[in-house]
Amino acid sequence: MSIDCGHSFCRECITDLLVNQRQGTSSPKRSHCPLCRAPFKKDNLRPIKQLENLIECLKELERERLCEEHGEQLHLFCEDDGQLICWRCERSPQHRGHTTELVEEAALGYREIFQKALTELREEENQYQSLKLTTKEQIRQWREKIVHARSKIHFDFENLYNFLRVEKCYLWRLEREKEQTLKSLQDNEASLEKQIQELKSHIQELEKKCQGPAQDLLQDMRDTLGRSLTVKLNVPEAVSLELQTV
Known part of the structure; x- marks a missing residue:
């Protein structure tokens, strides 16, 4: 979400900020940016579609890096086979006893x-x-x-x-x-x-x-x-x- 001053925050963080700031202020309609202290209104919060699309693309890339067999993240590298593997692969008979590292x-x-x-x-x-x-x-x-x-x-x-x-x-x-x-x-x-x-x-x-x-x-x-x-x-x-x- 983008606020009046141009700074951007995730929806959950900026919502929590609004709640916390309103609990300690007598002005319920205005809050202040935690970065530059510029005032902004809740009604002026705007979603950033380009950033949202970029995040979705990154999530899709992360999903593509999952182990095809187990669906886990490929956090390990098997030196013996020269392959990226997940923690479940490491414990499988195929890679048991092999040298692996992060x-x-x-x-x-x-x-x-x-x-x-x-x-x-x-x-x-x-x-x-x-x-x-x-x-x-x-x-x-x-x-x-x-x-x-x-x-x-x-x-x-x-x-x-x-x-x-x-x-x-x-x-x-x-x-x-x-x-x-x-x-x-x-x-x-x-x-x-x-x-x-x-x-x-x-x-x-x-x-x-x-x-x-x-x-x-x-x-x-x-x-x-x-x-x-x-x-x-x-x-x-x-x-x-x-x-x-x-």
Whole structure:
């Protein structure tokens, strides 16, 4: 409920406040906000539908986190099975003798593991980004070499008109060499970009896990860690920038 000054309280609390304040005052029509002491009337109490809807959504989320078998809260984490369980699950034959601990306590340890994996993935991403920048620079240098070589070939053969057909042959060979090497460099760039995107996907998944609730962090944590730890840098084969057509 919202009162005249804009502060909000649950219906039961503000109703109790009205009753207590009226018992000790001679003014039965007005009460005072416990936060700012501004006066307000009971008739001006207004429900906050947006907040009410939000609370219902949160309650629904809590209901979704109940144990499917027992309907109890998933307050425990089974280390042996890597599962969220309730207190009744812990006493069942399936989990008897297993190592269990409170979800929040388990999340502390695994959050550090996720953070470590996240750090390693970010380092690999930086390596990929560095390789991608190097490849872009190689492409730029290669293009400049081609421009320079083309200009030199044109200049040399301007003075050798009789070798015009030979000039065209060299230019054709140069063009073919350009396309072949450029394709290799662009393939390397595309490979690095693909691997960078894969790394970003794993990083986003781990960031979401680390920033979310403990239950979300521990849910399928082994699969998440397994996928992130198997990501390895596949460095493309180096491409020679030595010009063969001279």
